[in-house]
Amino acid sequence: MKVLIVDDEPLAIDRLADLLRNFEEVEVIGSSTNAARALDDIAALKPDLVLLDIQMPGGSGMALAADLPPEGRPEIIFVTAFENFAADAFAVDAADYLLKPVRFDRLRQAITRTKRRIDLCHSATPAGDQDDARYVQEFWVAAGSSQIRVGVDQIDWIEAAKDYVIFHTSMRSFLHRISMNALEASIDTRKLMRVHRSAFVRLSQIERLDRPARGVLNLVLRDGAIVQVGPSYVKAVQEQLALRS
Structure with a gap:
């Protein structure tokens, strides 16, 4: 699973990268420090999963997730210090919502859930079901x-x-x-x-x-x-x- 980390705090990026080294199936392929750069990196690197901060200078992570095109859209796990965006996060079909400082057990749970979602999308299903999987239900x-x-x-x-x-x-x-x-x-x-x-x-x-x-x-x-x-x-x-x- 290819992962992109997006956070305006370099220390937060380093901490997440260190935690992710404990997962054999996870490869951190890059990091971004603002939403505009993240949009370019998602298009270029095509990650399976983006660990995404919400409040960043120059653009909201929530707005970035909402604006991603459905075709080729990566899974999103929001990582934030604020509890009050959870409902908005699931409205844009986030796989999970983690609070800082991130606990390893919650990150492991979120990675497992995301992998399950990716496997379901890749499994053999009728075309109509694949189309439905792109949309919020x-x-x-x-x-x-x-x-x-x-x-x-x-x-x-x-x-x-x-x-x-x-x-x-x-x-x-x-x-x-x-x-x-x-x-x-x-x-x-x-x-x-x-x-x-x-x-x-x-x-x-x-x-x-x-x-x-x-x-x-x-x-x-x-x-x-x-x-x-x-x-x-x-x-x-x-x-x-x-x-x-």
Whole structure:
């Protein structure tokens, strides 16, 4: 397993590299001290796994993980001194989330979990299953003082709310911190289609189409919600609905 370490603290890189020497199946192929350099190194070195700090000068590790293209994306283990990013980490499909100073037993657990994920992806499965493996299947969202699991298949539509999004399900709605672009990169848009820069909709939830004015297309959903289709999305939405008719 080829590993790239990304951290703005050289001592933290050295400590992780020392710990990783205890794993025969792990090869540290490089290190980066900022997100911009890390993006180039990931493209050039093609690691299987990136141990990624979150708060670094010049760019967030969380944003870097969200912006990685699905094709050839390495596994991500976040390594940070902060507990409060865990939900966001799993929203971008991180394999694990380690707190500094990293304990060897937790690192071993994280490496084992990551290797299992890699083996599953490489195992012989139908093409459709391989496609599904690239996408996030669930999100951990805040619910009062707790966090609960919301499956992507439960979500009927999504709307933007400043730095957050709102997941609307048949039972209730959930506020979650993630950007719309990060969502588009992490979910299967054949199931939840982006219809506006501020909205995704499950096409099977559309009850009817309304055209209240020239050039305006609204989607009326089964729960009564009305979602406007952005001008640049109209053609794609109409084509998808025609395929399903």
